[in-house]
Amino acid sequence: MPNTDTVFRPRTECGLAWLLHPHQPREFLETIWGKSPFVVQRAERSFFEGIPNIATVDELIATTAGGAACRFIRYDTDGQQSPSERHGSSTQSTMADVYDAYADGYTIVVNAVEERSARVASICRALEAETDQRTGANYYLTPPGAQGFPAHADTHDVIVAQIDGCKRWRVSASRPDNVQPGELGTPDSLASAFEWHLEPGDILYIPAGFVHEAFTVEDASLHLTFGFSAVTLADLLLEAVQQLVERSGPLRTTVLQPGELRTALPDSVVATVTKLLRTLGTEQMDSAREHLASALLQRSTPVTGRLVDLDRARRLTPTTSLTHATWGPSTIRSAGPAAVLEFCGGVVEFDSERLPWLHFVADNEAFTLSDIPGPNDETKAEFIRELVRCGFLATG
Structure with missing residues (x-):
């Protein structure tokens, strides 16, 4: 087994401690996770400041229009779900289609936001590190007086973060026996349900299998749903x-002979x-x-300023400021003559003699070239350039 050392530093505006504030992550994971719905209503409308909001989300939607990541959904008052094709197919829609659909009462769904927003990606990576579950994020933009989906139960746990506007939620008080995860709710699924009115800054946790529905009244709503895919x-x-x-x-x-797929396998194969x-x-x-x-750790993460960092790395000096380019845990392990660094977004390998330097850069979030032990020669500079090139370090 390789010698492995994992460095993990929680940040204040990424992980569960931030998302659940003022509640404690440990208590949440031990008593709530997978067992019952949970809401945090903190009356802090600016809590999610820095995440694309209803005034700025157009640009992000524009990166998905015309692709499968952008959908239009509407659940009508007669109990029917209108198909998105009414406003262009998923591979042909334009921003004009998006605006028309929204004006007609459709919820705009943007999938895989963590692949398009560095801020959202940092939150997902923090949640992955704390839960060991692949975490994705979807936007749901719903106009006033509308509902996107009928009552249903998800196959995975979710945390809903209310970014803008308001949305009303109904969540079953228990996991119904007659509704399986991934199925629509039955008429009695929400007979006994929690009802919550989410405002900006609030979050709602819904375990897999709990039936829920959400709708707007007077205000539009933009919420971000973090979905957790557990390893089975x-x-x-x-x-x-x-x-x-x-x-x-x-x-x-060993290959199967002609005809063996249609008959009992030979005893030798079994x-x-x-x-x-x-x-x-x-x-x-x-x-x-x-x-x-x-594989979970090395998932790609969108960043900003990477091209500038690559240019600056060509002109390193002993006083060049260096920081970690992405948030998240990093793992250092010895593999024979090699020292391997795995981090959020990638992996890089050096000779084992670079282990002390690797531990230094992993343990320190901000430093200069001269802070690294050893002489400030070209060998150290090349080591840093490689870490900038692979995306682990950024220049200040």
């Missing part, structure tokens, strides 16, 4: 089997597969777990 035992097993396939010759070279599957033990499952954790 099936994910772990599939990764372990994939690694088994990659290192096992018989699984890759015996080979069974024997190899029995090799999956603690070491193999740990390897699969580490690979899934690395």
Whole structure:
């Protein structure tokens, strides 16, 4: 097993402590997570300042119009859901279609906001580090007096952050036995329900399987939903089997003969597969777990100023200010003669003799070239340039 050291520094405006304020993350995760809905109404309308709001979200929507990431949804008063195609197909819509749909009462949905906003991405990465669950974010812009979706239950936990305007929510008090995650609610699903009126700065947590619906009244609403995709035992097993396939010759070279797909498999084939599957033990499952954790950590993160940083890195001096380019945990591990740094958005490898320098830059969020132990020679400068090039460091 490689020697691994993970550095994690929470930031004040990214993770659960910030999102749940004034409540404590530990209590939330131990007593609320996965068990019951939870609301924070803090009367701080500027709490989500810095996140694209209803006055500035047009530009972000424009990056998705004409693609599958932008949808128009309307749940009519007669109980029917109007298709988005009424205002152009998902691959042909323009901003004019977006504005027409909104004026006609449609909710504008923008998926994968974390791939388009550095601020939202930093929040998602912080939530991923604290929950070990892949976290995405979607915008929902709803005009006054409208509802986008009928009552339904999601397949995953969500945290709703009210950015602008107001929205009314109804959430079942318990997880209904007759509605499965991913299904529409039944007429009695919300017979016993919590009712909340979210205003800017508020958040609402809804566990998977709880039926809910939301609608606006007099005001438009813009909310950001953070969705959490948990790693399942099936994910772990599939990764372990994939690694088994990659290192096992018989699984890759033994081929089924013509006609064997339509008849019972030969005993020899079944015996080979069974024997190899029995090799999956603690070491193999740990390897699969580490690979899934690395894949989650290395997900790409949008940043700003990267091109400027690359130019500045060509002109490094001993007093050049350096900071971490993205937020999140970083993992340093030794792998034979190599020292590997994994961080939010990527991975980079150096000779093992660079381990002290790697630990220094991971442990210190802001520093200069001369602060790094050792002489200020070209070797150190090249080390820093590589960290800027791969996206771990930014120049001040």
